[in-house]
Amino acid sequence: MTHPEGTTAASPGTPTEAPVVAMRDVSKHFGAVAALRNAQLDLYAGEAHALVGENGAGKSTIVKILAGVHQPDTGSVLLDGSPVRFDGAADAQAAGIAVIYQEPTLFPDLSVAENIFMGRQPVRGWRRIDRGAMRRQANELFGRLGVRINPDRPARGLSIADQQIVEIAKAISLDARVLVMDEPTAALSGHEVDRLFAVARSLRDSGAAVLFISHRLDEVFTLCQRVTVMRDGQFVSSDPVSDLSVDQLVRRMVGREISALFPKNEAEAGDTVLEVSGLTQAGVFADVTFEVKAGEIVALAGLVGAGRSEIVRAAFGVDHYDSGEVRVGGTTLPKGDPGSAMAAGIALVPEDRRQQGLVMELSITRNATVTRRRELSRWGLLTAGRERTAAREWTDRLKVKAASIDNPVSTLSGGNQQKVVLAKWLATRPRVLIVDEPTRGIDIGTKAEVHRLLSELANDGVAVLMVSSELPEVLGMADRILVVHEGRLVANVPRAEATEESIMYAATGEAGRPV
Amino acid sequence: MALMRFRELGILLALVLLVAATTISNPRFLSTQSVRDLLLGAAILVILAVGQSLVIITRNVDLSVGSILGLTAFGTGALLVAQPNLPIVVVILVGMAFGAVLGTVNGGLVTLARVPALVVTLGTLYAFRGFDYAWAGGRQINAADMPRPFLDFGTQRILGIPILAFIALAVVLIVGWCLGNLRSGREFYAIGSDPAAAVLYGIPSGRRIMVAFVVNGALAGLAGVLYAARFGTLDATAGSGMELQVVAAAVVGGVAIFGGSGTVYGAAIGAVLLTTIGSSLAVLRVSPFWQQAVVGMLIVGAIALDRLLSARVARRLQGSGPRGA
C-alpha cells in the first residue's frame, strides 16, 4: 500500500510530556475481518486530537478498545506510559476515560438524569440516591450545553439529537482526563455543535485530552490541534492540523484524489409526482403542504427537532397523521400504510439506520432484498440464489465493504451499514425517493457517491426529497429548499436564492427560537 | 417519578373497585376474619411476585418458581419431621438458602452459559419438579407430622394481622426500597432496559442478573416455608402451575414483561388483586364453571386498563416536554 505523500512517523506534535493514552501496534480481528492492524495512537493532555478515516477504517474499534469494550488481540494500550488492560467499560471509566459512542446507547425506560448518572448517582445517607441533586446536576450540564431537556422524562422517545446530547452530558459529567467522542456531531445542528465545541475546548484547556472523530473535516479543522489518519485498520499519519490542507487530509484518508463533493446536475423538472397537502399531526407538525416534481431534488432544512423526520415518516405512512393528504402521481395514499406507499413508488431511507433501516442480525443479502421480496419471488417462492444476485447488484454498485454478503449487517462499519440501507431502497427503483440524513456518518468518498447517485436518480426522473442537517449538502444538492420551523413550513427557497444565512434565518424563525 | 407511580395507582384502583363491589354484595367480605384471610392468602403470592419482578425487570423471567416453592416446601416438611425442635427462624433461613441454591442454578445457566432465561427456567421447571417427585415419591407430610409451633406460625397474628402478611410486607418494602434508592438497584432497571447499553456503561450485568435469580430463588424458598406452615399438608405437587399466576401478578402489577420498568409495589398489588379476585368470586358465588373464565377476563382487562392509563400518562408527558410545540 503506497501513499502519495509517504507516511509520517508517529512523531509527537507540540506537547512534550508523555501521552496520557497511547496505543502501540494494536491489532483486532472480528472473525476473519481485520478491523485494526498495528494501529498507533498518541493522545496528549491538553489537546484535541482528531481521528479520521473512511468508513470501516477502524476508528470506532479504537474507541471501543479505549473504552474497554473490546480487548486488543495483540499490541498494547498505554496509560501514562505504562501498559494497561481494560476488562470492561468500568475499568476504562475508572482510569478516567469517558466515551461517547457512535451510536447512542441509552436506557429507554430510565429518566434522562439517571441515564447521565447511572452507577454514579449522587447519594445521601444510607447510600440512598439523591434525586434532587441528580436533577440539579443534570440541569447544570444541559445548561453548559445550551439545551433544555427535562431530566425527569424517560429517554424513550428522545430524538436522535437529544439522545446524542444526553450522551455528551454523560461524558462530560465524568470529568474525565480523556474524552473520546465518536462522531458526536453526526446528529447535531450547527448551534448545538458550537456549544459542544465550546465545552470540549474548555475541557481541553483545563488539561483533558479530547479524541474527536468526525467525517466533517471542517469540524476537525475548527476544533483540533492534531489529526491522526487511518486507512483499512492501519495507521497512516499523525500531524498538527495546521500542517495539512483539507485536500491533503482527504488524499491520505482515501489514498486517491477526490473531486466534486456536491455534483448536482441541473435537471429539467417534470410532472409533479409527490403532493403533500395540509398534513398535520397534533403537536408535531401542522398544515404542511408541498410538492416534488420528477427530476427535482427538494431539501427539507431546519433545526434539529423541527419535525422534518416526522413529516417524511408520516408521508411514507410509518407514522399516522391527523389530517391532510399525500398523493403520488395524482392518487391519494391511504393513511399509515407504508406498503401502499411503496407500491405507489415511494421509498424512505430513514434517519436511524440501526433501529429503522436495518435488521442488524440478518445478513446483508436479507437486508438488501427485504423491500423486494415479493418481486423477487417466482410463483410466490423465493430462492436464496436469486436473493443473493439481487442483493449483489446494488451492494456492488454502492461498493459495500464486506467479507461476504451472507454476513450479518452488524459486522459492517457504520458507513457501510448506511450503504446497505441505500441499496435496499434504491433497489426498489422508486419514483419518489425520500432520504432522511442520507450521509450521516458516511465518509467523504461515499458521501460524494451518494450525492452523485441522488443526482443521477433525479436525472432519471426520480423525485427526490432530502432531509439534511448539513447546510453545505442542502445548498449543494437541492433545487429547492423547504425550511421547517417548529413543525411548519416557513420558507420555500429556490436554489438560486439560497444562502446559508437565508436558510438559517428562516430555520430559527422570525422571532428567533428560544434554545 | 411521580408520574411513573401512576401505573401502580391504576391497579390499586382496580383492587379498590373489586373490594368495594364485593363488599356491597356481601358486607362480610370486609369482616376482620375475611380481611385477615385475604392478607394471609396473598402473602405467599406477593413474595413470589416480588422476586419475579426483580428478575423480569432485568429482562429475564423465572418460570421455575412453582417448582422451587414445591421443593423447598417439601424440604421444609422433611426437615421438620427429622428435626422437630428447630427454631422457626432457622427453618426459614434453611428454606431461603435452599431456594437460593436453586436460584443460583438458574442464574448460573443464564449468566454463565448466556442462554435465554425463559428456556432455562422452563427446563428447570421440569427438572426441579422431577427432582421433587423423585424425592417425595408418593410420600405426604401431614400436619400431624410437623411441630405445632410451626403450624401455629402459619396463622399467628400480631395486632390482629397475620405474621405472614408482615413478612410479605417487609419483603416488599425492603426489595422496593433497594430497587428504588440504591445505585445497584437502579442498575437492574438499566440492564433490563437495554442490555447492550449496560455493557457499554460498565454495569456488571452478569453479577446483577445472578443476584436477581438468587434473591428470587431465596424468596421462592421463603414462600415454600410459609406454604408449609400455612397449608400443613405437603406432597410433591405443591406449587404446581403457580409460575403463570406469579408472572400474571407481576404483569398485572405493571412490571413490563420485557424488562426495564415497573416496581415491586405494583407487582405486590397485582398479587393481592389476583388473590382477591379468587376470594371475591368465591364470596360472590359465581358459578364454578365461570370462575376461571372471569379470572382470565380480569387479567386481560387489568393489563389492558394499565396500558390505556400509561398511554394517557405518556401523552401528558409528551405535552409537558420542554421541546413541546
Added chain:
Amino acid sequence: GGTTRDDDGDDDAQVDGETTEEPTGDAADPGAEVPEGLSVTFLPKQINNPYFDIAAAGGDAAVGEFAGEFNQVGPSDATASSQVSYINTLTQQGVDVIVTSANDPNAICPALEEARDGGAKIVTYDSDTDASCRDVFVNQASPEGIAQVQIEMVADLIGGEGEIAILSATANATNQNAWIALMEEELQKPEYEGIELVATVYGDDDDQKSFQETQGLLQSHPDLKAIIAPTTVGIAAAARYIDGSDYKGQVHVTGLGTPNQMREFVHNGTVEQFALWNPEELGYLAAWTGAALAAGQITGAPGETFSAGDLGEYEIGEGSVVLLGPPTVFDSNNIDDFDF
C-alpha cells in the same frame, strides 16, 4: 344430512354398556390356578399421589402372594391423554393385567380395547371407565354407601338441624359428582328435613383454592353449621383453614380423608369424624381380581366368585362390579389404629 347424535345404526355410541358388554372367552373355571409370574401393572390417575401409592402397596402385597410381577407406572399429571400413552406402552410390553383408575371414563377406552386385543385383562379401581372397555371394576364402596355415611356423619355432628355445604374437588370429577347427587337424594329423606344444603363449591383439589372456597362459604353463609368435603385434599384444607380461624368450634368439617392427613385435626378437635375405605385393601383386592381374571377363575360375569387372599371371598355384582365394603368412620377413638 350428515352424521348426528340421533343417527341410528351400529355406527353410533360405543358406550352403551348393556349392549356391548359381553363376557369374553369361555366360561369361568373357578378352580384354575393363578399362573406363575403373572405381570400386574397398576396405572393410577397420577403417580406420586399418596392415596394411589397406598393402594399400590396393597397391590404389591397381593401380587407377592401369588408370586406375580408387580409394577406401577403412570403420568405425573392426572390426564387421560398421558394415561393413554401409558396404556399403549403396557400393550406394547404385553403385560397380563392392567389395573387402572381412569382420568376419563371414555378417553382411555380405545387404548384399553387395544390392550385387551393384545390379551391383557383390565381391572379398574377407584374410578371406573365405561363398562365396555374393562373386565371388572373394583369399587371402593358403593356410591350409595359413601353418600349415606357422609350424610349420617354430618347429621350427627350438627344434631340434625342447620345449613351445610359441600366442598368438592373439580367441577367435573366423576366420582365426587356421583356422590354429591346421591347425597342430595339422601337429604330428601324425612329424617334429614332440618338439614339444608346451601352450596356446593369446588376447590379443584388445590390447597389455595380450597382455602378460598372455604372462606367464601363461611362469608356467604353466616349460619353454616358444617362442611362436607368428599375429597382428601379438600377436607384437609378445610380443616386446616377452620383450625386457624375464628370459626373453629362453630363449623364442623367432615367428609372423606386419610387418617394420617386428619390426625392432627381430630386430635385438636377441629374435626370430629370422617370416613374412608382402606385404599390399601382396595389395591389388594384389585390385584387379586386381576389375577382371578387372568387365571380364568372369573370372566367378569355377575354372580361369579373368587378368593382375594386375606380379604376372603368376593362376588361379582351387577355391571361386573366388585364391592370392597362399607367405608370406615374414623374418630378420636380409633384414628390411631390406622396408618395410611
Added chain:
Amino acid sequence: MVRDTAFERPDVSAVALPDRPGPERGGLRSALARWETAVLAVLALTVVVAGVFVDGFATQRNAGFLLLDVIAIGLLALPLTLIIITGEIDLSIASMLGLCSATMGWLWLEGLPIETIIPLCIALGAVLGVINGLFVTVLGLPSLAVTIGTLALYRGLAFVVLGNQAVADFPRSFTSLATGKIGWIPYSVLPLVFLAVVFAILLHFTPFGRSLYVIGYNREAAAFSGIPVLRTKFLLFVASGAMAGFAGVFWTLRFASARGDNATGLELAVVAAVLLGGVSIFGGKGALHGVLAGVLLMGALRNALQLANVSADVLSMVTGLLLIASVVIPNIALRIREASRRRALATVPRTDKSPASWQPPGAEDRKD
C-alpha cells in the same frame, strides 16, 4: 459537471465479495443451522439406541403409538414456531384446544351433524385467535401477558360450555379417522405432514416467511421496510387459533371424549418442543425442520423411557435437562469455535511483532 473519476477506479480498499457464502458465514447463524442438524442427529441416535436396547420400541405398532402421541403437539407447534419467530408467544393454545373440544361436545349434544361441527370448531379456534390477535396488535399488549390471561379465560369458557359433562358418544366412523391406521401409520399423520410442508414452505421460501424473521429481529425496521407488522402478527394468531381448533377436533376424536379440561397444560410441552427445535424465544431465529425434529425427539424419548419402565419423575427431569442442553450446548460450541479461531489467528506469524505484546488468546473470554 460531474467528474466521478473516484468511482471508476477500482476501490483498492474494498474486499471483493465472494460468490458463495465463504467460510465466514455469520458465526451465530451457522451454529444455529447446525443446531437443527444436531437435533436431527440426536433424534436418530435416540431411535437407534432405543431400537437396540428397549424391548418393543422398534416395532410398527409402537411407531404408530408414538406418532399418534405427537400429532397434537406437532400441529400446535407449526403456527407457534412462526409466532415465536416474530418475537411473540401464544400460551393459550392448549386452552383454545380445550374450548374447541368442549364446544364440539356441546354441539354434538345439541344434535348438529359432525360434518358441520368440525368446520365450526376450526372457525371458533380462529375467532379465539382473532381475540388474542386484537389484544396484541390493536392494543399493543405483550403477547405473553395477553395469552396468560386468555389461557385462563378460554379454559374457563370450556368449563362453561360443557360444565361437568364429558361427551363421548362420537360416531365410530369419525373417531376411527383419528385413531385408525394404514398398516402402522395413523391416518391422522397425513394432515400433520401436509400442514408441516405447507408451513415449511411458507416460512422458508416465501416473502411472507422472510418478513417474519425481519419482524422478529426488529419490528421497527420491518415497519420501515413496508412489512405490515401488525397484520402479519394478527394473521399468525388467527392461524394459531384455527390450528388449535383443528387439533381440538383431532384430540376429541382420538380420545372419543370432549371435556373442558382436555389438553390442560399442553402449552408448555409445545413451547418446549419448539424451543428444543432451535427457535429463539427472542424471535428472529429458527427453522421448521428443527421444530419437527424437536417434537419427534421429545415423543421418542418419552415413549422409549416409558417402555423401559423409567418413572415419570425421570421423564420430567430429562425433558427439563434436554431443554436446557438445547440452549447451552450450541452456545458453548459457538464459544469454543470462536476461541479456537482466535487461537488460529494468533498463531499466524505476523511481521514486526514483539512476542511480548502478545496476549493469551483465551484472555478475552471474559468480555462481552
